[in-house]
Amino acid sequence: MNQNAPEPVKGVFFGLASYGIWGCFPLFFALFEGIPSWEILIHRVVWSCVFLALVITFMRRWSVVSIALAEPKRLGRVLVCAVLIAINWVTYIYSVESNNVFQASLGYFLTPLINVALGMIILKEQISRAQGVAVAIATVAILLQLATLGTVPYLSLILAFSFGTYGLIRKQVPLDGLSGLFVETLLLMPFGLLAFGVLSQLDLSHFTENRESTLLLIASGILTAIPLLFFAGAARRLRLATVGFLMYINPTIQFLIALLVFNEPLKPSQLITFVLIWCSLALYSWSIWKGRAKPV
Known part of the structure; x- marks a missing residue:
């Protein structure tokens, strides 16, 4: 990327990178067979902190x-x-482990609506008429998806509200992406080390079970830190609403993985939701392009 590029352009690059990596996470966490989601969370915290300290x-x-x-x-x-990010991590890992990748995808489809609402209510961000229509289309799509599930999608809602609120607060923290993320993981580090020690003492830890488990748990921290660094860079350079709509890249990739790789059943209503959301994204993107002289 050109270092002399305008800040909004850099923000879009960071957003595309972070959401693209996150979208492929189901393929990675599906490898943790037999390791509970809360133990993976422990190692995500510990090894993210170690990796960021080295950086x-x-x-x-x-x-x-x-x-x-x-x-x-x-x-x-x-x-x-x-x-908030710890809650999001453990919920997402559990979604993958319990074969609920479509629910995870729905949660991240819902998150941009939370971003837009928080941006308008708390940060007083303004959106154009076309962007408002895009939000309305996305809202209809999400409501359709929620209605066809037949039950309250708790995993989706937890993912959406935890990450949407994280994005809002992270945007207001006067720290650069690298330092802010390191301090976040550093604050969680004592709890992670304590939990790791207890598991090891009780001989319940999978960390030394075999070489594959050890490498996967260490890699979970590194792969956690990299996209979050990109996201922090995007959040500080773009309007919250724009960050939210870029996020559709993440659940779209997850949606395709659930359908084509994990072979989760796809209902006609889910396909309609997918099409409507992409229409809203296209409209919102067109609105941004048309008003590209304005800050994004």
Whole structure:
């Protein structure tokens, strides 16, 4: 990417990268056969923190982290972000392990609506008439999907609200993406290490079960940190509503993986929902392109 590119262009690049990686996550977490979602969460926290510490050391950014840790008021929102992202992580892993990738996909289709609502209500962001129509189409699609499930999709709702709220608060944290993400995982690190120690003491840990499990659990932290860094870069450069609609890339990839790789059954109403959402995305993208001289 051109380092001299405008900030909104960089933001779009970061958004595409983060959502593309996230979209392929079901393929990765499907490899953790027999390892419970909460144990994977523990290692995601621990190894993300370790990986980010190495990155910060390499980039010589410890001064920024020290300043952040010295300001308790700043840490309050960062801690909220950490808790929200932990909830999102464990719910998503459980969705994949329990063969509910379509529910995970629905949750991330729903998240942009939460982003738009929060952006309008809390950040007072304005949207054009065409963007409003796009939101309305997406809302109809999501309501159709919710109605055809026959039950309250708890996994979808938890994923949507946890990540949508995370995006809002993360946008308001006065920390760059790398430092902010490291502090988030650092705040969760004591709980992760404590849980890891308890599991090891009780001989319930899968970490040393075999080489494959060890490498997968370590890789979960690295692959967790990379797209979140991209997302933080996008969130700080783009309007929350734009970040939200870029997010359709993630659930679309998950949708296709659930259909073509995991062979989850596809109902006609789900296909209609998919088409409607892509129509709303096309309309919103056209609106952004038409008003490209305005900040995004």
